[in-house]
Amino acid sequence: xxxWGLGFAGTATLYAWLPGVPLGVSGLLERSxxxxxxxTEAGPAAGGGCGVPKSASAPTSTSACFGSETPTPxxxxxxxxxxxxxxxxxxxxxxxxQGWGNLRMAPEFHRFFGDGWAAVAVLxxxxxxxGFGTRWSGxxxxxxxxxxxxxxxVPSLVATGTYFWVTIPTSLLLERILR
Amino acid sequence: xxxxxxRSAVPGLLLGFVVGRLGFTDYGxxxxxxTFSDLRLFSALLLAVNLLVLVFLTLGKGxxxxxSTFHRRLVPGAVLFGVRWALTGACPGVALVQVGxxxxxxxxxxxxxxxxxxxxxxxxxK
Numbered sequence: 001x002x003x004w005g006l007g008f009a010g011t012a013t014l015y016a017w018l019p020g021v022p023l024g025v026s027g028l029l030e031r032s033x034x035x036x037x038x039x040t041e042a043g044p045a046a047g048g049g050c051g052v053p054k055s056a057s058a059p060t061s062t063s064a065c066f067g068s069e070t071p072t073p074x075x076x077x078x079x080x081x082x083x084x085x086x087x088x089x090x091x092x093x094x095x096x097x098q099g100w101g102n103l104r105m106a107p108e109f110h111r112f113f114g115d116g117w118a119a120v121a122v123l124x125x126x127x128x129x130x131g132f133g134t135r136w137s138g139x140x141x142x143x144x145x146x147x148x149x150x151x152x153x154v155p156s157l158v159a160t161g162t163y164f165w166v167t168i169p170t171s172l173l174l175e176r177i178l179r
Numbered sequence: 180x181x182x183x184x185x186r187s188a189v190p191g192l193l194l195g196f197v198v199g200r201l202g203f204t205d206y207g208x209x210x211x212x213x214t215f216s217d218l219r220l221f222s223a224l225l226l227a228v229n230l231l232v233l234v235f236l237t238l239g240k241g242x243x244x245x246x247s248t249f250h251r252r253l254v255p256g257a258v259l260f261g262v263r264w265a266l267t268g269a270c271p272g273v274a275l276v277q278v279g280x281x282x283x284x285x286x287x288x289x290x291x292x293x294x295x296x297x298x299x300x301x302x303x304x305k
């Protein structure tokens with residue numbers, strides 16, 4: 001993974017890499033604070049993320065709100081984590097000067113799926129796939145991709161490789177067919 | 180209890196803010212990443228993962244409670260996830276951040292995610 005990243009550096013400028021630092025620190029904070037004391041079944045969850053917490057008293061994180069197959073009695077920390085992510089998003093929007101109540105996605109999305117109910121149906125249907133898929137595989141981008149890969153967990157590397165190998169051709173197909 | 184909640188709130192706030200500011204909540208940015216027309220987010224993701232690898236390799240054992248195991252749902256779940264990621268550009272955490280940023284369409288994603296989780300729970304219970 002490290003060699004892969006170093007090789008990639010040849011094609012990316014330094015400014016492009018720098019945002020990875022706060023993202024990595026966020027992931028580390030999530031893993032080291034939320035992850036301590038947790039025992040899990042699936043890859044990413046061994047330190048938080050979208051996993052399957054087995055420790056009832058430990059806090060959960062990102063998509064433990066969503067990804068936990070085994071309901072735990074302690075849901076409050078997950079709820080607080082989820083709400084905090086929303087508040088963090090609100091702060092990011094405020095700092096970036098985004099207005100609240102935006103009815104549109106990025107132009108690319110509407111170029112592919114149009115406006116109105118068709119777009120809403122794609123979002124809702126896609127949401128069903130992600131909710132089901134996240135629970136099924138025990139993780140998502142932050143759980144498997146960030147924290148699981150960060151800890152070199154083989155199941156997370158497999159899951160991350162799988163979804164990248166599916167999502168990249170799908171995106172390229174969208175670009176070619178629906179543009 | 181307060182400490183427990185703070186331990187959930189602080190990482191949540193930071194992750195939500197960083198994910199939102201970096202552009203992971205923007206469908207256009209993600210699509211450009213996945214079609215290789217802009218490698219900025221790929222680079223950020225790779226650096227973040229490499230940073231975590233280095234930290235966990237040097238300090239890690241105490242920070243990582245368990246090792247993980249394979250389960251048979253891993254790959255099919257990841258395939259579903261991959262299709263969806265290309266379609267809507269949101270994972271559960273990102274959908275929450277999008278709602279926080281004021282994106283009303285993200286509410287449809289979030290509702291779908293709730294239904295998907297419910298379906299999985301229902302299928303598991305049967």
